[in-house]
Amino acid sequence: MFTKLKNKRNRSAIILFILVVILPWIAISAYTLVLAHPRYVSTSDVVIKQVSEQGISATGISSLLGVNNTNREDALYLTKYILSNDMIDKLDAEFKFREAYHVNGADFINEIPSDATQEELREYFKKRVSVSLDELSHVLTVTTEGFEPEYALKLNQAILRESEKFVNNISKDVANEQLVFVAAQAADAEQKLNDAKKAVIDYQNQNEIFDPQVNAQVVNQVIGTLQGQLSSLRTEERQLLSYLNPEAPQVVSLRSQIRSVEKQIKDEQAKLTSPRDAKLNAKTVEFETLKAEAEFASELYKIALTSLESSRVEVMRKMKNLVVITSPYRAEDALYPRVGYVLGTSLVLLLILYGFIVLVLAVIKDHAK
Known part of the structure; x- marks a missing residue:
């Protein structure tokens, strides 16, 4: 009788292990190894340069690039613009996001539906394009992902091109506003x-x-x-x-x-x-x-x-330009999915989940007795 009960508990534990750990891990492995499309990454580093006013001291990279405290705000504005609908609309006309990021529908996590709405496209764009700001140097790092290395490179280059236009236009608009009144007084x-x-x-x-x-x-x-x-x-x-x-x-x-x-x-x-x-x-x-x-x-x-x-x-001193510190490059190897990391992490998490479930079941049995 005791042996039968023990065997029954072992079978329950094995079944539970298969359901909680083995089958999910096989599904994750099948998706990662078979369904997930390779994603290539291109990265660039830029900073907004402003000619410093006389008397403002700067050290290190700031003295070389002419950056000052206003560059953080400029970098934040540029970040907002890169992830805005205006940028998406301009780039979508050239890169056809709904076509480029929809291969065959097999990668249901990383692909975008071919009939995605503008709101869905915007959220998807934020997953494939990221912008990070270094608070110390005010350097913006622009990262783009694509299912093809050439696509990721061209997308990054296009973002830098549109960003440069944005910075130049803003500088010209501010300069014109400042000069209009003075020029009118002179006239x-x-x-x-x-x-x-x-x-x-x-x-x-x-x-x-x-x-x-x-x-x-x-x-x-x-x-x-x-x-x-x-x-x-x-x-x-x-x-x-x-x-x-x-x-x-x-x-x-x-x-x-x-x-x-x-x-x-x-x-x-x-x-x-x-x-x-x-x-x-x-x-x-x-x-x-x-x-x-x-x-x-x-x-x-x-x-x-x-x-x-x-x-x-x-x-002229306050004119701003986008300076490319690191140009985007063409990736040779796919950075994502990181097979070893995904499989290892998922296995550890599933084992932790399994142990938690076993512990909960044990506590419930103790309370039942």
Whole structure:
């Protein structure tokens, strides 16, 4: 009776071992060795380079590549883009994922259905394309898988090509946004300068005068000369009157000259100041105002040009490029499936599961007694 019971327990244990360990392990081995398609891997390392601002110190690889703290954010943005629907759509048009990753349907785990939806394709794409970020160096590692080594290589190269376009476009967009406002200010300053210059030229043409201030200086010099002549004539008049009659011809002639010079002085003075027409003093004020406005506009234009040039230099410093540190390569051997690892790991896990089940059954039997 005891022998029969023992034999029955042994048969139960063997059956349980076959069901829990042997049959699952045979199924896993059959899938791994027969059904699973070989998957080839291509890997590349890239970093987003930015020209460092002066005064920022960097050491090690950062000093060589010009990376700084902003590169981590850039790397995260690029990671999002590589795994985005936009990237998938662009690459799917070229690589036909639903066809390339569907061989015959035998590898039901690693193949994608030929009628997969966009959402399913996106999830599958994330299994075949992975992007990892090194937090220390901010280097992105792009890994692609394919059932053919050439396919994995070309897919990796295409991802790098589209990533470079993405980085360049973002840099150009940011640069254009920064320059648009400064360039508009420079254009506005240039227009104001042209308007101010035109106002000066129009004023000169309308008044037929180059510079009222210069003309006023000339008139003052003429008045000064005439006043000197007038002073000499009056001195001569006093000398004549000392020994001649006021009605003497010489005195009369001299007084006529004096009146002529006095009239000429008044006429010249009238050119400078007069309540009637626009005289040189008023013209001088108007012209100096226009000229000051032109000079002020010129200074503003110089400042705007300097600001524009500084902005361009700053933008060039902040321009970013995708630098390929390690180019993708064509794999010679399939990396997946890792037969030894899969079979060994699965066997260990199944044995652990078997031992756990046996332990649970033993505990249940003890409680039943």
